[in-house]
Amino acid sequence: MTAEATAQAVSLESVTKAYGAVRALDGVTWTFPRGGFTAVMGPSGSGKSTFLHCASGLDRPSEGTVRIGGVDLGRLGEAKRTRLRRERIGFVFQAFNLIPSMDVEQNITLPLELGGIEADPSWLNEVVRRVGLSDRLRHRPSELSGGQQQRAALARALVTRPDVVFADEPTGALDPRTAREVLRLLREAVDITGQTLVLVTHDPMAAAWADSVLFLSQGRIVDEMVGPSPTAVMNRWESL
Numbered sequence: 001m002t003a004e005a006t007a008q009a010v011s012l013e014s015v016t017k018a019y020g021a022v023r024a025l026d027g028v029t030w031t032f033p034r035g036g037f038t039a040v041m042g043p044s045g046s047g048k049s050t051f052l053h054c055a056s057g058l059d060r061p062s063e064g065t066v067r068i069g070g071v072d073l074g075r076l077g078e079a080k081r082t083r084l085r086r087e088r089i090g091f092v093f094q095a096f097n098l099i100p101s102m103d104v105e106q107n108i109t110l111p112l113e114l115g116g117i118e119a120d121p122s123w124l125n126e127v128v129r130r131v132g133l134s135d136r137l138r139h140r141p142s143e144l145s146g147g148q149q150q151r152a153a154l155a156r157a158l159v160t161r162p163d164v165v166f167a168d169e170p171t172g173a174l175d176p177r178t179a180r181e182v183l184r185l186l187r188e189a190v191d192i193t194g195q196t197l198v199l200v201t202h203d204p205m206a207a208a209w210a211d212s213v214l215f216l217s218q219g220r221i222v223d224e225m226v227g228p229s230p231t232a233v234m235n236r237w238e239s240l
């Protein structure tokens with residue numbers, strides 16, 4: 001089945017991850033539709049990181065099935081899984097994770113370079129323009145502000161036109177104003193190009209930019225809030 005043939009960007013079916021007696025994820029079943037922006041929230045230890053790692057193929061669940069664009073990750077060997085992650089999943093992390101010795105353009109095109117894929121110049125230009133870094137392409141990450149570094153990381157995540165972008169606390173290291181700019185760009189990626197986005201965050205303000213919020217508690221999805229507001233998210237969060 002091709003990625004284009006499925007309406008589901010990511011699906012998890014009865015996914016469990018056990019560490020000894022601890023079930024960090026406990027039978028999670030969920031489908032992320034294409035073009036949706038979903039936030040995942042939950043208290044510390046509720047399983048958010050484990051969820052992100054299993055859903056993105058960075059880690060293998062103990063039980064259950066994860067599909068990206070219809071492809072069952074459990075059926076892929078290590079090399080094919082790495083390739084799928086590189087080509088069909090974008091990642092944005094709190095710590096930016098840019099390569100210090102490479103300039104902005106080299107960082108952005110790295111996933112293409114690693115996959116031996118020719119950059120599409122018009123898409124590359126569009127992505128760079130959208131994140132506002134057209135005049136910074138020859139700069140190294142150390143010459144950029146935190147917000148600019150995160151925007152470069154976002155461009156790197158978008159450059160392969162992935163099935164899904166997983167953003168793990170992408171605004172955690174940014175001041176509130178810069179954080180809003182990054183969230184607006186994430187929102188635009190969904191609204192303008194139909195990018196599927198999964199945002200893991202502690203921050204109700206950030207979660208409220210999503211179409212819906214999933215609440216995790218003790219490794220399970222315990223609630224979904226569609227059309228969230230910061231106050232409603234905060235209230236639900238406090239009751240977990």
Ligand SMILES: Nc1ncnc2c1ncn2[C@@H]1O[C@H](COP(=O)(O)OP(=O)(O)OP(=O)(O)O)[C@@H](O)[C@H]1O
Pocket residue numbers: 019022023024042043044045046047048049050051
């Ligand atoms: N490698 C591991 N070995 C043992 N236990 C683990 C491991 N990784 C996670 N856990 C446990 O699984 C549970 C979920 O952890 P996880 O890191 O996914 O939570 P989280 O919601 O991301 O927490 P935080 O918000 O504090 O980062 C916790 O009880 C944690 O101690």
